[in-house]
Every structure is written in C-alpha cells, then in structure tokens.
Amino acid sequence: MTDDLVIDVRGLTKRFGGRTVVDAVDLGVARGRICGFLGPNGSGKTTTLRMICGLLIPDAGEGTVLGQDLKTRRSAIKARVGYMTQKFGLFSDLTIAENLEFFARVHGLPRRRERVAEALEKLGLATRSDQLAGKLSGGWKQRLALAACVLHDPEILLLDEPTAGVDPQARREFWDQIHGLAADGMTVLVSTHYMDEAERCHEIAYIAYGRMLARGSIAEVVAGSGLKALQGEGHLPDGTGADRLAAAIEARPGVAMAAPFGTALHVCGPDMAALHEAVAPWADTIHFREASPSLEDVFIHLMRGAEDNSVVVHQ
Numbered sequence: 001m002t003d004d005l006v007i008d009v010r011g012l013t014k015r016f017g018g019r020t021v022v023d024a025v026d027l028g029v030a031r032g033r034i035c036g037f038l039g040p041n042g043s044g045k046t047t048t049l050r051m052i053c054g055l056l057i058p059d060a061g062e063g064t065v066l067g068q069d070l071k072t073r074r075s076a077i078k079a080r081v082g083y084m085t086q087k088f089g090l091f092s093d094l095t096i097a098e099n100l101e102f103f104a105r106v107h108g109l110p111r112r113r114e115r116v117a118e119a120l121e122k123l124g125l126a127t128r129s130d131q132l133a134g135k136l137s138g139g140w141k142q143r144l145a146l147a148a149c150v151l152h153d154p155e156i157l158l159l160d161e162p163t164a165g166v167d168p169q170a171r172r173e174f175w176d177q178i179h180g181l182a183a184d185g186m187t188v189l190v191s192t193h194y195m196d197e198a199e200r201c202h203e204i205a206y207i208a209y210g211r212m213l214a215r216g217s218i219a220e221v222v223a224g225s226g227l228k229a230l231q232g233e234g235h236l237p238d239g240t241g242a243d244r245l246a247a248a249i250e251a252r253p254g255v256a257m258a259a260p261f262g263t264a265l266h267v268c269g270p271d272m273a274a275l276h277e278a279v280a281p282w283a284d285t286i287h288f289r290e291a292s293p294s295l296e297d298v299f300i301h302l303m304r305g306a307e308d309n310s311v312v313v314h315q
C-alpha cells in the first residue's frame with residue numbers, strides 16, 4: 001500500500017454476462033480526501049463502489065482498502081467502510097433516533113445508546129430525534145441515512161448519489177457535513193451527477209463506459225482535457241442572439257461542441273485558432289472571448305470520445 005492511500009486499487013474489472021461494465025479501473029484515494037466520482041448513467045460507478053466496499057467480487061484487479069487485501073479480506077473491509085446506497089432504506093414509521101438504534105443493533109454495536117447520541121449530535125439531528133423518518137424532507141432523510149452510515153465509526157464513506165433530487169440548500173448542508181467528517185479524517189468517495197458537487201470535492205475521477213478517463217483536481221482534469229473554449233455574446237443585425245447559433249457553429253470544422261448558456265454561447269474544441277476560425281463568419285457582430293472550459297464541457301467531451309460498451313458481446 002502506498003503510504004497514505006486508504007483506497008488503492010488497480011485493474012478493477014467487472015463483467016455482467018458478455019459486458020465489461022468496469023474495465024481495468026485504477027483508483028487511489030488518500031486519507032481525509034473527498035473524491036468525487038462522476039460519469040454518465042450506467043458507466044460503472046455503483047459497481048466500482050460495491051467492489052471497493054467488498055460487496056461485489058471483482059473479476060480481475062487487485063489492491064487494498066485500508067491496507068486490507070480486496071480479494072481475501074472483504075469482511076474486514078466491510079466492517080470499516082460506510083456505504084450509502086442510492087435508495088438507502090429507512091423505516092418511515094420509526095423516529096430518527098429509533099432508526100439509528102435499529103441500525104446500531106443490526107451492526108451489533110456496543111454502547112448503542114451513546115453511539116446514537118453521538119451520531120445525532122455530529123450530524124445536527126439531535127433536536128429532531130423524535131420526528132418520524134417518513135415525515136422528513138429529502139434533505140433530512142439523506143442526513144439521517146448519512147448518520148446511519150457513520151454509526152459504526154467507519155474510516156471510509158462510499159456515497160452513491162447521496163443528494164439526488166435534494167434541493168440546493170439541503171445539498172449544501174449535506175456537503176458541509178461531508179467536509180466536517182473529512183476534516184476529522186474520514187475518506188470519502190462520492191458519486192454524483194451535479195457539477196457544483198464535483199467542485200466541492202478535493203479531487204475527481206471521471207468514468208465513462210467502464211473506463212477511467214480522467215483523474216485529479218478539477219484544474220488538472222480541465223487542463224488535461226486539452227479543451228479550449230470561446231464565449232460568444234451579442235446579437236446578429238437581424239436580432240438573432242448568440243445563443244441561437246449553437247447548431248450552425250457546432251457543424252463547423254474544429255468545433256467539438258457549442259451550447260447556449262442563457263443568452264451566451266459556449267464553443268469548445270481542441271484548438272483555439274480553429275475555434276476563432278470557426279466563429280469568424282459571426283465575429284463582426286457577436287463578441288467572442290477566450291474562456292476556460294467548464295467541467296461540464298470537459299465531461300461531455302470525454303464522454304463523446306469514449307467507446308460505448310452498452311452492446312452485449314456474446315462469447
């Protein structure tokens with residue numbers, strides 16, 4: 001194990017039927033880091049998380065989680081990892097405290113009452129402990145699910161789209177909780193489709209069609225994509241806004257994608273000179289300035305360049 005890598009896996013591979021849904025994925029995450037796991041639907045994020053927490057046996061690959069061998073020490077890994085699934089099951093007719101007591105019992109935890117009290121306190125649930133889980137808003141339900149996942153004092157949290165469908169304020173508070181846990185030494189691997197959440201991670205990993213396509217800090221991933229961008233604003237003489245030129249500009253050579261953002265147009269491609277050339281027919285009246293590509297631009301670009309693995313190959 002590399003010194004402080006608490007997740008250190010290489011070549012992780014999983015096949016279902018004839019399809020390789022996770023294909024030779026390498027991932028290292030150091031203690032106390034929050035790593036965002038991004039990628040299109042069905043790209044293998046959940047499957048990777050399940051292999052890392054010892055729930056699913058990889059078909060190939062090796063590595064350690066918390067220094068424990070992924071192949072031979074799955075039970076030891078499971079005991080020290082908290083895993084919040086996409087549809088984490090809570091009992092709607094039990095209170096917050098009763099739900100936590102139930103999970104503490106399932107884990108066979110000693111000092112149940114104290115642990116529940118600690119989790120309630122740590123995640124800001126103490127004042128609501130008597131509320132029925134079924135009556136909570138989406139954000140509070142997710143917070144309760146998070147409390148249930150940390151009851152057994154895990155050292156790693158694997159969170160699978162924990163805030164899907166939760167409003168921005170509640171998502172922000174949820175992320176504040178995640179940062180609080182990480183500040184205390186928790187390592188977090190969290191899958192998400194939200195770009196603002198990716199930006200709250202220390203580092204990100206982007207997977208498409210089972211393959212890891214980008215890894216690093218946001219600045220590293222954006223720079224590594226080699227993508228350049230122009231931002232266009234203004235109107236043509238006939239009143240057409242820059243945002244309406246997306247299709248025409250995307251069809252030009254050298255343009256990987258063009259997309260409206262409000263009244264502005266975002267144009268991306270691998271070569272800045274080619275981008276300027278592509279927008280030249282409109283540049284008299286539309287003002288195009290060089291911009292940094294967004295993380296979303298980079299992800300869409302990576303995904304379009306990746307090979308679709310959704311076709312079943314029967315062997």
Ligand SMILES: Nc1ncnc2c1ncn2[C@@H]1O[C@H](COP(=O)(O)OP(=O)(O)OP(=O)(O)O)[C@@H](O)[C@H]1O
Pocket residue numbers: 016017021039040041042043044045046047048
């Ligand atoms: N037990 C299984 N049997 C067969 N196929 C499966 C199984 N589990 C997952 N898959 C397939 O593997 C692929 C990867 O699924 P996975 O859930 O890991 O993707 P994901 O990136 O988490 O997707 P999402 O963002 O939609 O949650 C999908 O095509 C899925 O249908």
